[in-house]
Amino acid sequence: MTDTTVAATQRLGIETTGIEIIDESERTAQPKDLFWPWFAANVSVFGISYAAFVLGFGISFWQATLVTVLGIVTSFVLCGIVAIAGKRGSAPTMILSRAAFGVTGQKVPGVISWLVSIGWETFLAIMAVLATATVFEQLGWGGGTGTKVVAAVVVAAIIVLASVAGYHIIMRMQSVLTWVTGAVTILFVIIAAREIDWSAVAALPSGPTQSVIGAFVMLMTGFGLGWINISADWSRYQHRSASGGAIVFWNTLGGALAPVLLVTFGLMLSASNEEVLAGIPSDPIGTLATILPTWFLVPFLVAVIMSLISGAVLGIYSSGLTLLSLGVRIPRPAAALVDGIILTLGTFFVVFVAQDFLGPFQSFLITLGVPLASWAGIMIADIALRKRDYDDDALFDVRGRYGSWDWVSIATMGVASVIGWGLVVNNFAQDAAWNNWQGYLLEPLRLGTYVDDPAGGYWEGAWPYANLGVLLALVLSFAVTYVARRAKVEQQEALVDG
Template sequence: MSDTATTGSGLEQTRRLGVETTGIEIIEESERTARPQDLFWPWFAANVSVFGLSYASFVLYFGISFWQSVVVSVIGIVVSFLLCGVIAIAGKRGSAPTMILSRAAFGVNGQKVPGVISWLTSIGWETFLAILAVLATSTIFTRLGWGGGTGTKVVAAVVVAALVVSASVAGYHIIMRMQSVLTWITGIVTVLYMVLTLDEIDFSAVMDIPSGSTQAVIGALVMVMTGFGLGWINIAADWSRYQKRTASGPSIVVWNTLGGALAPVVLVLFGLALAGSSTEILDGVAGDPIGTLATLLPTWFLVPFLLAAILSLVSGAVLGIYSSGLTLLSLGVKLKRPQAAAVDGVLLTIGTIYVVFFADNFINPFQSFLITLGVPLAAWAGIMIADLALRKRDYDEDALFDASGRYGAFDRAAIGTMAVASVVGWGLVVNLFADDASWNNWQGYLLGPLGLGGKDGTWAFANVGVLVALVIGLVGGYLLRRRTVAHQEA
């Protein structure tokens, strides 16, 4: 039998097993069978995690009232996932991963600049979710008297990593089926959690929380946006690239936004009432979010809660590692998609082991990490949204892989806009965790010169740099690249 026949036979066998063989190449027309409503499942399953309850504590830590927190949470969650929905339109237009489509704006080689940022963000997110799953297992096993020490953590780390890597290696089709099942499991358990902890809410204590400053409200808004939609925006088109070419753009935006925002809005609002009722819950979340929430439950519900918590966290990590593998390929790494996912899985495992067994605190460094990468990621998102608004036609798919094609090797306007937006943005954010993440203490250098009170002033905690970077990227990308895009489409 010839080598070609053998390869073809192996490919067909792989497809029968349900493993996705497509990497960063353009999806064939015959494979583009998804509908806009199909986007609901992966986004909902990845965000229905009870960890969403924990964000309420992070919001309240900004020193704002319950009603201020409600407004901040709803606006931040919905708007950030709406931006994901807009980016998802690119997937339908080009049938390629987000970072490959980003080449139209940054150039085929210039895309590597935001590509590295995207890859680091995805690796950070998936590792963070895996860490939460391991710590939750340890806490609940301790509560049940089963032992939650080193042995439990080791086994949990291995199991979580195996689940995440296996699903991500299998690829799009299996993940989509898995997410539709996990949505129901995690959704039902989460609703039961809310019912069982309803009597923990003290509405009088919640309403007594004093209001905070405008700067504190903005800071909480930025944190919510980076923690939810902006944390996913760099992979939004990865899940829409299988959409039919005739799919409605507005429908893609709506289903993407609904799937991503629905569960977090409900969970964070309930979490605000829960955390606002007890300083013990409010403070406990910082060290072990899922484990702290489990302390409110009756013993008989701990196992279902643990399973649902792990599955929901794994669900989010799977989306992250699948897309981080695609991003790694977009940077020019010569691997197959399953191999790239496996490489990122190794990094996830190493990161999880280090944080769980050697780091003293991971929530604070993680939030500092989020804000730092959130600035250039917001700038990239603004440029991409401007690029989408300027284009009237679908992407030239061949040119996305040809540095001498219509998109060129580098788009100096896009790269320059991202650089300026990042420099300005970093100058307007402050590392709120100077002791735990001292490597970020260089930020905030524009707060003094611009008359905003310096690093110790009231605006220091607003972290407006993320929003400023988004606006600079959007406006700069639109104004500076209008002629370029028109020329590309001529």
């Protein structure tokens, strides 16, 4: 870009910075600024729907409340730890991960991260379109093809434009969305509170330990771990002298505050209303809308769509940065536009062409969650081992201190993923039978038995649905990396710059 073009885009607030290191003069953000993007992306009545999935594990209200707090908070603490890398290196998450995997080796987890990011943000866009159709139908305004087309165009346009504009506009947008979605969500809780039956809540029986662990892991993966591969993208504008503890705190508070409160409220609501409990898994937005008065349906719809868009914007912005980290040589706004176009095409395809594609799509993305959890364990261990800021130049040089490939990290991720996939099961077995190869370690380890029923196979026992593979991939990768790479990290940090 010419100097004139750069100056013009900067006046418009469009971020032209890509994967390069942020200049010292631009690192003006404070740790408390991290509260806004994380809160805006996670304050949504959609979070209430997770309560039905938690209770689906057959646990009591108090068990569910405990795992809600622990699971969500823990997951965002891990996000906050990865965000520390952003202020140490002032570069996107997947560039900073080169210190652990090597400049070239980082492309292995980078591809997985890109697929997960763009996949889940496409899913959020799809949910926003379907939510619009559902509420319009309840209002009697028609929720057919015309409504979906308009909704898809509007939703995609907002997501693409915001992600192309970049960091500064997104931060301003998120601060506004926080207040709007927060206010409507509070009003929703006040209105829906009349449905709560405390005797029904208290009557929920306790479940076994396996079910509690399963709910805990589901909440971790559904909230913080779903963001962990992009968390440093939002802290790279922090000054290098910013407190790491403060970054973890504001990241955690912004991300976890609303989900903890909303899922807890959802537990009470789902336990009190059997129709809500049964309806959420197949139609979360429509089910929650059924308990609302007609006058509140429009504000409810606006809040749901804005919160889903908020999350999608963060994801598409970061997926564009990940695309650049893989070696695609285009400006950052163009990378965001490319991913935005993919999101738009994916949304139109799922909504209008392959309506039975949603289950297999989610099954594929959840499968990628195992290697992503392994990457997170490796990255967190690498951050814990390092005492110095990153060598900026070496992050872009295969001959630098981080090298081209770190085979210990690559092997750790590979082995942890193979073990992890053996301890998880396909939650969309009917829709994605091609993905039923998972869970191959459960029967040998006597953790469950597969029942081949003509009506649809299923796993017997509590452990198969505890998602142990995700937790094991995270913990095992952290432990191996912390021990096996300690000497190498010390050696890297002992090298003299230049």
